[in-house]
Each structure stands twice: as structure tokens, then as C-alpha cells.
Amino acid sequence: MNKTPLTVRPHFLPVSLQLDRRVPLAIAFLFLSTLAAMIISLGVGEFFIPPLEILQTLLGFNGDSDASFVLLTLRLPRILVAWLVGVGLAIAGTIIQSLTRNPLAEPGIIGINSGAALAAVSLIVIFPGVSVAVLPLAAFGGALAVTVLIYLIAWQGGSSPLRLILVGIGFNLIAAALTNLLVTFGNINQVSQALVWLAGSVYGRSWEQAIALVPWIVIGSSVAWFMSKELNGFHLGDDLAQGLGVSIEVRRGLLILVSTALAGASVATAGAIGFVGLVAPHIARQWVGNVHQGLLPTAALMGGCLVVVADLIGRVLFAPLELPCGIITAILGAPYFLYLLIKQR
Secondary structure: OOOOOOOOOOOOOOHHHHOOHHHHHHHHHHHHHHHHHHHHHHHOOOOOOOHHHHHHHHHHOOOOOOOHHHHHHHHHHHHHHHHHHHHHHHHHHHHHHHHOOOOOOOOOOOHHHHHHHHHHHHHHHOOOOOOOOHHHHHHHHHHHHHHHHHHHHHHHOOOHHHHHHHHHHHOOOOOOOHHHHHHHHOHHHHHHHHHHHHHOOOOOOOOHHHHHHHHHHHHHHHHHOOOHHHHHHHHHHHHHHHHOOOOOHOOOOHHHHHHHHHHHHHHHHOOOOHHHHHHHHHHHHHOOOOOOHHHHHHHHHHHHHHHHHHHHHHHHOOOOOOOOOOHHHHHHHHHHHHHHHOOOO
């Protein structure tokens, strides 16, 4: 009796977890798009700077001119902060969507951003003049406290993704109410600063703030990428995640901690910029699929590009007046959220 020889697949992952071939193309496209948006943003404004002069200044051949001050002191740190914030929010959103298996979930909706905002506004209103380097720590503490409470209340012999979302929505409302209470009874000077911050803006951001944000984004995104296998498992469901060797509760808690750190530091630096954590991962998932080895860098570049472009639009749309980039992302993100809501029924 003849037997058909068994063949071994060259990949141990199922087809749904194969890395999409479009990942390099998507990354290259987003990188070039972000670079183009940054160059345009560096040049436009009340003080226009031609592209050639931008290149000369960045290379150090135009160090004593007014263009050098405008580029290196005012515009470049602002653009870098916008990009870093977009990266952090996009990766945090990707993690939350995978853990909850819900494309409508993001740090802002389940309360993480609101916890960070509450802590940061409390610091601004109650302790005026505090160093900008302390804000990310305070925001991370606020986001972590809310996250722990959400996790504990949602725990019933396990952490159900649906319970995490529902409890998170409740804490989101509570934190937002407490933030409004602080704004209502705070000193007018600190309240004005807090209101601008709550709108979500990178206006006036300095090198100090950019440098303070870098470690949070680098470490958080690195941990997230190294846990791509776990995220793949969670996206397929808890049962399949266990089949892939994922320790469910420990890894879920660690990934929520990473998402909290990324969202908290981003919100502390640029304020409550909404919908980036929702839109960027969803668009990236449509482009490159659900495999997180490719999804995470694609979503990160998408988020960075979105915030840089939103800041550019806010600067030039009603110049010389500037709209906070958080307003622009809300104008673009809210209709997209409704579209997803209708599409997901």
C-alpha cells in the first residue's frame, strides 16, 4: 500500500499569522510621507524658510541666521514631539485593540488617557511652576492608577475583554468629571494653561520635553514589539493564545502596563490628543493585516504621521491663529469612529 509522504510547512504559524508582504512598502511610504510633512512643517509659517535653507541649517551651514533659531529652537522640537506622541498613542491603541479584540477600543475610550489627564491637570492647577520633566511621571501614575482599578474591578476569576472595556468607559467618565471640577475651581492662570493642554497641542514644546519623552516611547515600543507573538495570540482569542504558549493574565497585565506608559507619557507631553490610538492601528491593520511584527511599526509610523500632519494643518488653516492638533485629530477621527461603529454594527 502506497502512502503519501507527509510534508512540513516552511512556516510554523498559521496562514492568518504570516507577515504580510506589503509591510516594507507601507513602512517606506509612511516614512517618506512623514519626512515630507516634517520638511513642509519646518518651512511654512509666518517666517517662511525655503527647503534649501532648511537643509543647510540642519547640516550646520547656516548657524547664525534667524532661520537657525526658528528651525532649531521653535519648529524642530515641536515637530519631533508631535511625531513621538503619535507613535506612542498609536502603539498604545494597537495593544488595547488586540487585548480586547475590539477595533473600536483605544486608550482614550477605556479611561487610560483620562487618568493621565486628571493627574497632569492636578499637577498644573495645584502645583504651578512644576518642571515639565515631572509631568510624564505624574501622568503615568494617573494612568496606571486608573488602569489598576479597571483591572481589579473587571477581574472575576479572569479579565474579560468586554468587562475591561465597560469598566474603562465608566472610569473615563469619572476622571473626566474630576478634571472638569479642577478646571472649574482652579486659579485662572493655571486653568488657562490646563485648558490649552486639554485641547491637545504641541505649541511651544521644547527640546527638554522632547528629550524627556524619548525614553518612554523607545522602551515602551521596544517591549511591545518584542511581545508581538503574545499580541498575535491575544488577537486570536484567549484559547488560541494559550495554545500558542501565552501566559494569559501575566502577559495581558504587562501589555496593559506598556500601553499605559506610552499613553500616559504622550498625554502628559502634548495633552489629550484623541482618536490617534483608534484610527492609526485600524488603518494600519487594513494595510498590512493582523500580524503584529508588521502591524506595530506600521501603526507607529501612521500615528506619527497623523499628528505631524494635524499639527501642520492647525498651524496653516487659520494662520496666524493656530488650532491645537487635538482639535484637528478629533475633526478627522470622530467621523471615522462613527464609520467604524456603523460598519461593525
